[in-house]
C-alpha cells in the first residue's frame with residue numbers, strides 16, 4: 001500500500017503531455033500494477049484460507065459466527081452465474097483489501113458512548129478549531145481530485161484548452177498569506193468566533209473540495225475526526241520522546257495523494273491503568289459485538 005501511495009504521488013510527465021501516457025516513460029504504471037498485484041495476492045490468500053475453512057466447517061456441520069467476509073462469500077456462493085461474473089472472487093478480494101485499510105481508519109470511530117460524544121462535539125469549540133487548523137495547514141488531499149476542462153475556458157487571464165487536466169492546490173491555498181495571518185503557524189484560535197469552515201462555502205479552506213463534486217463523506221469524516229481526536233486526548237496524557245520538544249518536532253508534510261507526516265509522529269500515552277483502558281478501547285472500538293473476545 002505504501003508503494004501505491006508512492007507511485008500515485010510521484011510527478012508524472014504524462015500529466016503534462018498526455019500523449020506520452022502510452023509510453024509510461026517513468027515506469028510508474030508498471031510499478032503501480034506490480035504493487036497492486038502484490039497487495040491483491042495477499043488479500044487473495046485471506047479469501048482462499050476462508051473458503052477452505054468454510055469447506056471444512058460445512059463438512060463437520062460446524063459453522064461458527066459469520067463476519068463480513070462470510071456474508072460476501074455467502075452471496076457469492078448463492079448467486080446466479082451472471083451475477084457471479086460481475087462479482088468475481090477477485091472483486092471480493094479487492095473489496096476486502098479496501099475494507100481492511102478502511103477498517104484501520106474507521107476502527108477508531110465508535111466511541112465509548114457514541115451518542116453522548118457526538119452530541120457533545122457541538123460544544124467543544126476549541127477541539128473543532130484544532131481540527132480546522134490541522135486541515136488548513138496539512139490539507140489531507142493536497143491537490144483535491146483532478147478535474148478536466150469540459151470546454152475551452154479563460155480563467156483569470158489563463159487560456160485553458162478543452163481536455164486539460166487541472167489540479168487545485170488546496171495545500172497552498174491553506175498557507176496563502178493573502179488569506180491567512182501567520183499562515184505557517186498552528187493557531188487554532190484563529191477559528192474561534194470565525195464563521196470560516198470546510199463545508200465548501202469558504203474558498204480559503206477547501207480541505208474537502210467545493211462545489212458539486214466536493215467530498216461526499218464530510219459528515220462522516222467530521223464525526224470521525226472529532227470523536228477520535230477528542231477520545232484520545234480525553235483518555236490519555238501524551239508525551240513526546242525525551243529528545244524531542246515542541247520546537248524541535250518536525251511537522252513537515254510528505255506530499256502525496258494523501259498527505260502524511262514526513263517524519264512519523266512518535267508520542268507516548270500515559271495513564272496509570274493504561275492496560276485496562278487499552279483493553280476497554282480495543283473491546284469497544286475494534287471488536288464488533290458479534291465477535292467473541
Ligand code: HEM
Pocket residue numbers: 140141144145146206207208209210211212213214215216217218220221225
Ligand atoms: C478527513 C477526511 C476526508 C477528507 C479530507 C476528504 C477529502 C476529499 C476531497 C478533497 C475530495 C475531492 C473534492 C473535490 O475535488 O472537490 C473528496 C471526494 C470524495 N470523498 Fe472525501 N475526504 C475525507 C473523508 C471521506 C469519507 C469518510 C468518505 C466516505 C465515507 C469520503 C467520500 C468521498 C467521495 C465519495 C468523494 C467523491 C465525490 C464526488 O466526486 O462526487 N471522503 N474527499
